[in-house]
Amino acid sequence: MRSSIFFAAVLLAAVSILLSCVNDANRDSVASVTQAQQSGQFLQYVSAFNGLWTGTTPADGDAATRITLPDWLPRSSSIQLRISGGAGYVYTPSSPGLYAQLMEDTENSSHFGLSDAAGINTPSGRLTRPGFIPAGYVVYVR
Numbered sequence: 313m314r315s316s317i318f319f320a321a322v323l324l325a326a327v328s329i330l331l332s333c334v335n336d337a338n339r340d341s342v343a344s345v346t347q348a349q350q351s352g353q354f355l356q357y358v359s360a361f362n363g364l365w366t367g368t369t370p371a372d373g374d375a376a377t378r379i380t381l382p383d384w385l386p387r388s389s390s391i392q393l394r395i396s397g398g399a400g401y402v403y404t405p406s407s408p409g410l411y412a413q414l415m416e417d418t419e420n421s422s423h424f425g426l427s428d429a430a431g432i433n434t435p436s437g438r439l440t441r442p443g444f445i446p447a448g449y450v451v452y453v454r
Contacts, residue, residue, distance in 0.1 A: 343409065349412040354404060356381060357391050358452045361402050365454070369398045396442055400454035403427070403445050411450050425451050 328380075360379040364370045370378065375393040391404045406426060414424050415435070425434035427449045432439040433451070445451060 322440065345407040346412040347407075350407060350410050352415050353385065353388060354391060354402070354410070354414065354450070354452070355417060356385050357388075358402050361393050361400060361452075362454065364395075364400070370395050370400075372398075375400070394442075396444070400452075401442065401445060402452040402454075403449045406448050406450045409438055414450065417424060423453055425453065427451050 314444055335449060355380070359383050364375060364378060364381070365453065372395050375395050376387075379393060388404075389401065392442075394401050394403075411424070415421075418424060420435045422434050422436035425432040425439065427441050427445050427447050428431075429447045430438070431441045432445070432451050432453065439453060441447075
């Protein structure tokens with residue numbers, strides 16, 4: 313009787329460990345897909361934003377309503393687009409893995425960076441952070 317209770321407890325522990333491993337693997341897969349989706353969405357906004365520079369520099373201000381996104385891509389309130397002094401910025405709050413995914417997708421483009429209190433950190437160095445971009449954001453600088 314005692315051996316069957318012990319065997320049942322060991323079996324239950326083994327099943328619990330296996331289920332935990334499966335959950336971890338699924339969680340990692342979901343996180344990876346989410347990062348890829350966020351990166352792809354951000355890059356679609358960057359592409360549409362770059363389309364504003366056809367011939368002349370667009371006027372300063374909010375550019376969110378001036379871009380044309382693909383029909384299948386809904387607008388995101390978390391992605392902001394702004395033109396200031398002839399420079400363009402697309403920025404969104406940073407989330408785990410987003411910047412790393414963008415770096416992978418763009419082969420470490422120096423146009424992308426992370427904002428902090430002192431500036432925007434890109435692969436090619438620190439840029440001045442405009443006051444309208446908060447710290448802790450992923451930023452595309454044109």
